[in-house]
Amino acid sequence: xxxxxxxxxxxxxxxxxxxxxxxxxxxxxxxxxxxxxxxxxxxxxxxxxxxxxxxxxxxxxxxxxxxxxxxxxxxxxxxxxxxxxxxxxxxxxxxxxxxxxxxxxxxxxxxxxxxxxxxxxxxxxxxxxxxxxxxxxxxxxxxxxxxxxxxxx
Amino acid sequence: xxxxxxxxxxxxxxxxxxxxxxxxxxxxxxxxxxxxxxxxxxxxxxxxxxxxxxxxxxxxxxxxxxxxxxxxxxxxxxxxxxxxxxxxxxxxxxxxxxxxxxxxxxxxxxxxxxxxxxxxxxxxxxxxxxxxxxxxxxxxxxxxxxxxxxxxx
Amino acid sequence: xxxxxxxxxxxxxxxxxxxxxxxxxxxxxxxxxxxxxxxxxxxxxxxxxxxxxxxxxxxxxxxxxxxxxxxxxxxxxxxxxxxxxxxxxxxxxxxxxxxxxxxxxxxxxxxxxxxxxxxxxxxxxxxxxxxxxxxxxxxxxxxxxxxxxxxxx
Numbered sequence: 292x293x294x295x296x297x298x299x300x301x302x303x304x305x306x307x308x309x310x311x312x313x314x315x316x317x318x319x320x321x322x323x324x325x326x327x328x329x330x331x332x333x334x335x336x337x338x339x340x341x342x343x344x345x346x347x348x349x350x351x352x353x354x355x356x357x358x359x360x361x362x363x364x365x366x367x368x369x370x371x372x373x374x375x376x377x378x379x380x381x382x383x384x385x386x387x388x389x390x391x392x393x394x395x396x397x398x399x400x401x402x403x404x405x406x407x408x409x410x411x412x413x414x415x416x417x418x419x420x421x422x423x424x425x426x427x428x429x430x431x432x433x434x435x436x437x438x439x440x441x442x443x444x
Numbered sequence: 445x446x447x448x449x450x451x452x453x454x455x456x457x458x459x460x461x462x463x464x465x466x467x468x469x470x471x472x473x474x475x476x477x478x479x480x481x482x483x484x485x486x487x488x489x490x491x492x493x494x495x496x497x498x499x500x501x502x503x504x505x506x507x508x509x510x511x512x513x514x515x516x517x518x519x520x521x522x523x524x525x526x527x528x529x530x531x532x533x534x535x536x537x538x539x540x541x542x543x544x545x546x547x548x549x550x551x552x553x554x555x556x557x558x559x560x561x562x563x564x565x566x567x568x569x570x571x572x573x574x575x576x577x578x579x580x581x582x583x584x585x586x587x588x589x590x591x592x593x594x595x596x597x
Numbered sequence: 598x599x600x601x602x603x604x605x606x607x608x609x610x611x612x613x614x615x616x617x618x619x620x621x622x623x624x625x626x627x628x629x630x631x632x633x634x635x636x637x638x639x640x641x642x643x644x645x646x647x648x649x650x651x652x653x654x655x656x657x658x659x660x661x662x663x664x665x666x667x668x669x670x671x672x673x674x675x676x677x678x679x680x681x682x683x684x685x686x687x688x689x690x691x692x693x694x695x696x697x698x699x700x701x702x703x704x705x706x707x708x709x710x711x712x713x714x715x716x717x718x719x720x721x722x723x724x725x726x727x728x729x730x731x732x733x734x735x736x737x738x739x740x741x742x743x744x745x746x747x748x749x750x
């Protein structure tokens with residue numbers, strides 16, 4: 292099987308670019324995950340996967356990651372992305388949620404906390420804490436907001 | 445290289461949620477894959493990968509999976525998702541197809557069988573059988589239909 | 598951790614199908630990646646990952662791949678997809694960009710070269726060369742254009 296990740300952190304970034312994909316690329320760089328290969332996952336915190344805000348990712352590494360992102364080319368528009376990791380009370384799995392939309396960072400955070408709470412409730416899991424990271428970005432020409440929970444070893 | 449999967453099954457689920465992502469999460473739980481990390485693949489049955497309806501997935505495991513899903517917030521709308529795995533006559537690869545749309549489960553099944561037949565025909569492969577799994581869901585507020593072929597070891 | 602790829606190539610294909618997903622499947626076959634499990638990555642050339650136009654992928658293998666694709670069911674429409682891998686001067690990472698749109702192959706190539714140049718500039722990396730592969734396809738009924746950089750071991 293593929294190895295199960297053992298560490299996570301939460302990151303976010305907003306940026307402009309000359310195209311939609313390079314705006315996305317620039318937002319990844321701001322978030323500190325622009326130099327690895329993102330492998331999008333949907334999106335569980337494995338048991339014993341610990342919060343570690345400091346790990347470094349090797350260049351080009353295949354990196355399991357849960358993320359939300361939004362790109363806009365409407366000048367003046369505010370876009371936001373948020374990620375939240377629900378950490379369980381017991382030694383079991385948690386849940387990761389991603390959000391992106393045309394709203395402020397604060398609204399994104401409120402929304403995503405509710406999503407984690409719903410996911411814990413439906414699984415009858417007790418919630419110890421929620422690690423949240425969110426960003427908003429006011430579009431100049433072509434902008435991207437990105438938030439993610441990279442998982443690592 | 446990444447290890448090639450050795451087993452597969454077909455699953456499906458429909459559910460409501462308070463948001464689009466939690467509706468998706470709840471549909472995954474109904475389908476029995478809500479507590480793992482889905483790594484979406486596009487979508488071949490490896491040679492010697494055997495049907496096994498009973499395997500369990502470890503919590504949080506990185507799980508290669510082919511899936512189709514649809515989310516709707518139009519009350520009363522019927523949404524469906526289907527997955528079909530074409531199993532070959534000979535000891536070689538098969539093909540997995542995914543479908544989602546605004547139709548009944550029966551229509552989704554008819555559509556997806558044709559897709560597998562086309563994929564076998566274009567590859568000049570003889571088809572032994574098609575494993576199909578489909579679901580439909582009538583939306584109350586925010587609903588999701590999800591069907592998948594998880595691949596495992 | 599997941600193993601980091603050591604080789605890459607660039608491929609592209611355009612095709613018709615009876616449905617959108619089988620058009621995509623047929624374009625993958627034309628591009629030579631139709632019989633593996635694509636694991637989409639976003640999209641860095643790892644250090645020491647070398648260009649090799651000749652490697653074969655085992656049937657059904659989980660294959661890290663950066664790709665762009667577009668499907669259209671508008672008869673007569675020209676669709677295109679392009680991929681470009683920026684190879685660095687120094688022994689470090691490069692960047693992969695993907696593009697798809699309703700334009701000619703030539704326009705796609707111009708666009709994607711600029712995207713790679715922007716990604717190198719923002720990272721202060723010197724660009725040695727760009728490997729580009731692009732395709733366009735004139736839709737008959739349901740068509741797909743697909744371009745990709747598969748990464749391998």
